[in-house]
Amino acid sequence: MSESSVPAQSPRTSSTAAQSTAASSTTNIESARALLASTPVFDGHNDLPWALREAGESQAVPVNIDEPVPFTQTDLPRLRAGGVGAQFWSVYVPAELEGDAAVAATLEQIDLVRRLIARHPAALGLALTADDVQQTVAAGKIASLMGAEGGHSIAASLGVLRAMYALGVRYMTLTHNRNIPWADSATDEPVLGGLSDFGRTVVTEMQQIGMLVDLSHVSADTMNDAIDVASAPVIFSHSSARALTNHPRNVPDAVLERLPANGGVAMVTFVPHFVSAACREWDLAAAAEAERRGIDYRTISDRARLADWAQQHPMPVATVRDVADHVDHVRAVAGLDHVGIGGDFDGTTQLPVGLTDVSCYPVLFAELLDRGWSTADCGKLAFGNILRVLRHATDAADAADAADAALRRSQPDR
Numbered sequence: 001m002s003e004s005s006v007p008a009q010s011p012r013t014s015s016t017a018a019q020s021t022a023a024s025s026t027t028n029i030e031s032a033r034a035l036l037a038s039t040p041v042f043d044g045h046n047d048l049p050w051a052l053r054e055a056g057e058s059q060a061v062p063v064n065i066d067e068p069v070p071f072t073q074t075d076l077p078r079l080r081a082g083g084v085g086a087q088f089w090s091v092y093v094p095a096e097l098e099g100d101a102a103v104a105a106t107l108e109q110i111d112l113v114r115r116l117i118a119r120h121p122a123a124l125g126l127a128l129t130a131d132d133v134q135q136t137v138a139a140g141k142i143a144s145l146m147g148a149e150g151g152h153s154i155a156a157s158l159g160v161l162r163a164m165y166a167l168g169v170r171y172m173t174l175t176h177n178r179n180i181p182w183a184d185s186a187t188d189e190p191v192l193g194g195l196s197d198f199g200r201t202v203v204t205e206m207q208q209i210g211m212l213v214d215l216s217h218v219s220a221d222t223m224n225d226a227i228d229v230a231s232a233p234v235i236f237s238h239s240s241a242r243a244l245t246n247h248p249r250n251v252p253d254a255v256l257e258r259l260p261a262n263g264g265v266a267m268v269t270f271v272p273h274f275v276s277a278a279c280r281e282w283d284l285a286a287a288a289e290a291e292r293r294g295i296d297y298r299t300i301s302d303r304a305r306l307a308d309w310a311q312q313h314p315m316p317v318a319t320v321r322d323v324a325d326h327v328d329h330v331r332a333v334a335g336l337d338h339v340g341i342g343g344d345f346d347g348t349t350q351l352p353v354g355l356t357d358v359s360c361y362p363v364l365f366a367e368l369l370d371r372g373w374s375t376a377d378c379g380k381l382a383f384g385n386i387l388r389v390l391r392h393a394t395d396a397a398d399a400a401d402a403a404d405a406a407l408r409r410s411q412p413d414r
Contacts, residue, residue, distance in 0.1 A: 001047050001092040001149060001176070001300065001347040032365035032378075033083065039379040040085025040137060041361050042386050044267035044342030045147065045216075045238035047090045048074040049112050051346040066120060073345040073357040076123050079142055081359035085383065086133050086143035088237060089113050090347070091169065092150070095176035095185075096299060099155050106153040110146060110167050117144050128168060130391035147214060147237060150176035151183055151202065158205050170390070171212035171235060174199070174222060177298045184219040186248040187298055194221035195229070203229045210397030212389065215239075216249070216269075216342070223255045232396035233263035233389045238342035240274045240326040241266075241333070247274050247283075256330060259338040263392060265385045266334060267342030268326045270355050272318035275326050282315045318352035324367045327381065336377055340386045 051072050052063050069075040079087070091109035093102055117124045125136035127143035136143035146169045153172070154160040161172070174195075175185040182199035184190045195203070203226050206213050213230060215223045216239040227234060242250035251266050259266060269275070273283035289309050290297040297303065330339040345351075345358050354363045365378055373381075 001050060001090060001344075028366035028369045029362055031369055031375075032362040035365060035369075035375050035378055036083025036085075036362060036382065039375075039383050040083050041341060042086035042133070042143075042383045043084060043358075043361075044088050044235065044340055044386060045090055045149075045269070045347065046074055046087050046343065046345050046358070047092055047347035048072060048345070049089050049109050049116070050092050052116070053109065053112060062115075062119065065116070066123065073351070075358075076120065076142075078357050078359040082357075082361040083382075084142060084358060084361065085137040086127065086145070086387075088145045088147045088171065088342075089116075090149050091146050091153075092148075092176070092347075093153060094300070095150055095152055095178040098152060102150075102152045103155050103157075103160055106148060106164070107167075110164070110169065113144070113146055114168065126168060128170065129394050130387050133387060133390065145170045147171040147173065147212075149173045149214075150217070151180045151199075152176065152178075154202075156181060156198065158202070161202065161205060161211070162209060165209050165211050169211065170393075171214045171237060172206060173214040173216055173237065174202070174218050174226065176217050177300070184222050186217055186219050186222075190219060190221065192221075194219065194225035200225065200229045204231075207232045207393070208397060208400045210394045212393050215251075219248070220252050220255060223251070224258075227255070227258050227262050227264075230262060230264075233265065233392050235264055235340075235386070235389060236266040236342070238267060238269035238271075238344040238347070240268050240271075240323075241329040243333075244326055244329055245273070245275055245277050245280050247280050250274055251330075253333050256333040256338075259334040263338075263389065265338050265340045265389050266330050267340035267386065268323065268330060269342050269344045270323055270351055271344055271348045272315065272322075272350050272352060275322040275352065276316065276318035278316040279318050282313070285313065286310065315350060318350075320352055320354040320363055320367050323352055323355060323364060324371065327364075327368065328371065331381075336380055337385055337388075339381055341381060 065075045093105035117126050124144045125141040127133045127136050127145050133143040148169050151174050174183045177187045179185050179188040182196040184192050203213050213234045214237045216236045240250045242252045272279035287297045295302050
């Protein structure tokens with residue numbers, strides 16, 4: 001779930017990539033579709049599980065995503081049209097939840113995703129490793145992984161962290177929109193100046209068990225502290241470049257410059273106020289109006305109370321080109337091997353023109369082909385880079401286990 005925009009208009013869920021071909025040449029649209037047919041998108045962040053929960057999915061009648069779903073930006077027909085082969089499904093729960101309530105809600109979201117996969121065995125397959133991803137994609141299914149969005153989900157318990165890994169969670173975003181006791185968020189007032197000692201322990205434990213450390217949503221100090229501790233690659237599951245759009249949710253160049261040494265990947269997101277300076281200015285105005293009205297802008301659900309203001313002050317339009325600019329910038333600063341895609345569909349009510357739902361990934365890749373990206377370059381962006389990082393996480397955890405076992409064998413019996 002992104003730091004989502006005020007609902008200035010209803011979600012644009014009905015557009016398809018076919019309606020967006022004006023953004024790029026017809027030739028490159030077809031080339032992009034062919035590219036994604038052979039090297040599909042492995043997207044870093046999709047909030048469909050929370051959208052389904054809000055629609056009552058956890059109750060008696062499940063939503064059928066094998067047919068077009070009018071109130072979401074994601075369903076199976078559009079995932080297929082968009083060339084999606086692997087997806088991290090967010091098991092987000094609101095940052096306002098704490099302790100046992102946050103843990104319970106996260107477990108419910110994990111259960112929701114696992115039941116969703118089980119209901120669609122011909123289309124979705126649970127993936128826990130990079131090998132699983134490749135085998136599931138080869139079988140013609142969408143490899144489905146889970147990411148927890150915020151350290152509040154573990155209630156400061158390493159045992160809960162390990163249990164969630166055992167249930168299939170393969171990354172955890174260290175914070176959401178609010179600070180937690182052991183890490184500062186990008187969108188809250190700094191308290192710790194980054195990570196606490198326990199926060200560093202969490203990062204170490206995550207990498208020892210093979211869970212990816214996700215640094216979207218965290219402050220720049222937290223980003224740097226986590227990379228300082230990290231012995232394996234980190235990810236940004238849905239963030240863009242702060243040098244282009246000065247939003248605290250985006251990644252500063254000084255952090256992007258550290259990714260080659262770390263091996264990590266920054267997965268560019270599509271949220272308008274993360275990719276467009278004009279949309280960011282609108283967002284700041286909305287936040288100022290929220291403060292004037294006594295609304296806590298960090299609380300996503302409370303932003304609906306600004307709907308009247310948003311109707312009178314329409315948000316500017318972001319475009320596919322804005323997103324491509326961020327992809328180009330991350331490539332220029334961090335390198336081709338360290339950029340990916342994390343659209344944040346169903347985590348925001350507004351999206352760039354041409355990228356209105358999950359069917360639209362070919363439009364972005366057509367734009368990049370227009371800019372001179374090769375098919376090999378696009379393959380790394382779409383799939384290869386995040387697959388490499390996922391594989392490295394498992395390999396690093398296995399190596400740590402082997403080292404621990406060797407140490408135990410070398411110690412004499414007492």
